[in-house]
Amino acid sequence: MNTITRRRLLKAACALPVAASLPAIGNPEGSADFSRLKAAYAERLRRILAAGNLPYVDIESSCNSSSVDIDAIAQSMDRLNIGLMALSADIGRNQFSRGVRFDNLSDRLIARYPDRFIPVGNGGQPPALTEAADEFLDAQAAAARKGQMMLLGEFEFRHYPSPRQVRRGELDRDVRVPIDGAAAHRVFGLSQTTGMAFQIHYEVEDELLAPLEAMLEQYLKARVIWCHLAQVLYIERASRYTPAYVESLIRRFPNLYFDAAFGDASSTYPLSRQRHARVWAASGGLEDEWRRLIVAHPGRFLSALDLGQDRLQRIDEYDRKHRDFLGQLPAETRYDVAYRSAWSLLFGEQFA
Numbered sequence: 001m002n003t004i005t006r007r008r009l010l011k012a013a014c015a016l017p018v019a020a021s022l023p024a025i026g027n028p029e030g031s032a033d034f035s036r037l038k039a040a041y042a043e044r045l046r047r048i049l050a051a052g053n054l055p056y057v058d059i060e061s062s063c064n065s066s067s068v069d070i071d072a073i074a075q076s077m078d079r080l081n082i083g084l085m086a087l088s089a090d091i092g093r094n095q096f097s098r099g100v101r102f103d104n105l106s107d108r109l110i111a112r113y114p115d116r117f118i119p120v121g122n123g124g125q126p127p128a129l130t131e132a133a134d135e136f137l138d139a140q141a142a143a144a145r146k147g148q149m150m151l152l153g154e155f156e157f158r159h160y161p162s163p164r165q166v167r168r169g170e171l172d173r174d175v176r177v178p179i180d181g182a183a184a185h186r187v188f189g190l191s192q193t194t195g196m197a198f199q200i201h202y203e204v205e206d207e208l209l210a211p212l213e214a215m216l217e218q219y220l221k222a223r224v225i226w227c228h229l230a231q232v233l234y235i236e237r238a239s240r241y242t243p244a245y246v247e248s249l250i251r252r253f254p255n256l257y258f259d260a261a262f263g264d265a266s267s268t269y270p271l272s273r274q275r276h277a278r279v280w281a282a283s284g285g286l287e288d289e290w291r292r293l294i295v296a297h298p299g300r301f302l303s304a305l306d307l308g309q310d311r312l313q314r315i316d317e318y319d320r321k322h323r324d325f326l327g328q329l330p331a332e333t334r335y336d337v338a339y340r341s342a343w344s345l346l347f348g349e350q351f352a
């Protein structure tokens with residue numbers, strides 16, 4: 001670490017609003033609740049394994065807390081042998097208008113099913129992150145301080161309109177929140193002080209890479225999950241993003257992770273009419289270079305379904321597609337990506 005970086009880190013740490021006495025996620029013994037959850041999670045994972053099935057940890061799904069059917073999801077998880085799920089509540093426009101800045105869905109989830117839901121912060125997206133960033137981040141930080149989450153939600157710094165929004169002509173979710181702006185500094189800083197991971201939705205464009213790398217360099221201890229590995233929706237904007245580039249990031253940044261929530265080989269993005277995910281070879285199988293990358297760094301890749309409120313009922317289909325991907329990995333790597341990497345990220349130790 002050079003002097004400038006050290007000075008930057010010091011400056012960033014001093015500017016942080018959160019006390020250093022937060023429950024450290026790498027040491028969950030600091031919180032009785034987290035210890036109890038951890039024990040219940042381990043038992044559930046072991047039970048699924050003992051029955052000869054592969055459990056995985058869905059690190060990134062979201063929903064509308066007022067309409068989600070918790071019991072239906074829990075039953076699906078049993079039926080599909082999904083181990084754990086970080087099901088985040090998105091704060092919708094109605095809630096936002098009523099002044100909600102933290103949705104405590106996770107409290108309800110773990111009260112009812114303490115063996116399978118991971119308490120997680122809310123999605124950082126419009127309108128919360130774009131119209132009231134400070135209030136929203138104050139509320140997320142306060143909830144983190146109270147031990148209401150093990151990881152922060154998915155923050156949308158650059159998000160193209162989703163396929164569903166394109167179909168409905170809703171192009172307002174063309175989100176641009178600077179990855180090196182004030183809100184981002186708060187999020188990276190919160191992660192760095194708490195050890196709590198957070199997720200970023202950050203479309204792949206050549207010009208967006210340098211500011212992200214600068215943030216990762218400035219906050220070396222922030223634990224960042226870059227969602228949607230190899231989801232490049234406009235290939236002409238992303239000449240630099242290759243397996244070799246992702247590997248260079250992995251080597252430079254020890255706390256950078258990627259999740260495997262991406263479309264299958266036949267999925268295309270309607271606005272560009274290009275493939276959603278670049279991990280697939282023309283044959284439809286996993287492309288060798290991407291497989292080699294995952295095998296070389298299995299602890300950096302995480303299972304994820306990316307369910308949302310509009311597609312919760314498609315959990316069987318999402319599970320099948322995700323298992324198709326996992327099935328193309330060598331056995332040891334498959335187990336790592338499915339649940340061991342998430343376990344290490346959440347608890348700072350190997351799953352035993």
Ligand SMILES: [Zn+2]
Pocket residue numbers: 154200201227228
């Ligand atoms: Zn996303």
